[in-house]
Amino acid sequence: MTPAAMPSLSTRELSIRFGGHVAVDQVSADFYPGTLTVIVGPNGAGKTTYFNLISGQLPASSGTVLLDGADITRHGAARRTALGIGRAFQLTNLFPHLTVAENVRLAVQSRAGAGMNMRSMLTRWSSHTDLIVRADYYLERVSMASRRDTRVMALSHGDKRKLEVAILLALEPAVMMFDEPTAGMSVDEVPVVLDLIHQVKAERNRTILLVEHKMDVVRSLADRIIVLHNGSLVADGNPAEVMASPIVQQAYLGTPEHA
């Protein structure tokens, strides 16, 4: 196997039970650099729970999570973030009383801190110029430079979601996870975020995982689609194949609310 064909992230028979309910049931999948995989499925299928098992928010009942071939199943969320699994958290990781720029600076600093000792951090950021320039770069990428001094609590929902993407970019993770990144955005904000996700994938050969309900977003971004249903993986392949498969039509695409 060539290095390019090595998965950066894998799950092996990954499961979690809540009491008697198996929310994620023996899901095995490989995720490759430069590939954007969209995870779809009906409400309650286990998509968010699967994300939580990968990012470390929930402990697996059984099975394995591998990052670059190393077993990270027992690592907590913070350690997984430091190792390169970044996730946009539906606004829960924003500091509402800080400004937009301060929120991104914290992410840049936290990234710089990974693998550095205090002395190198202090030396590196002693003037703060680098820090400010880097934070502004990420804000420009999400078209939010003009809001840099606005407190987060005063932002629109769409701007908060864009800021979340800027923070994720600033963490520079090898694996990026997005949970419905355009949810609640206005029609004109959606393309900004979709273009950005396209660009990010192409630039850095990143592994991107995305949970999405909107089929137009799925079609515009997916290199590959995984379908979960009742916690199990029921389809995995290229978008055309998966969308056409009878099990997907029946389990998911056939329902008018998702068509």
Ligand SMILES: Nc1ncnc2c1ncn2[C@@H]1O[C@H](COP(=O)(O)OP(=O)(O)OP(=O)(O)O)[C@@H](O)[C@H]1O
């Ligand atoms: N902490 C928990 N305790 C008990 N049950 C849970 C917990 N988290 C999730 N579940 C259950 O696990 C199942 C999968 O939920 P999950 O939120 O992962 O589905 P989903 O596919 O993300 O749904 P949606 O599209 O509605 O967000 C559901 O039956 C849910 O009620």
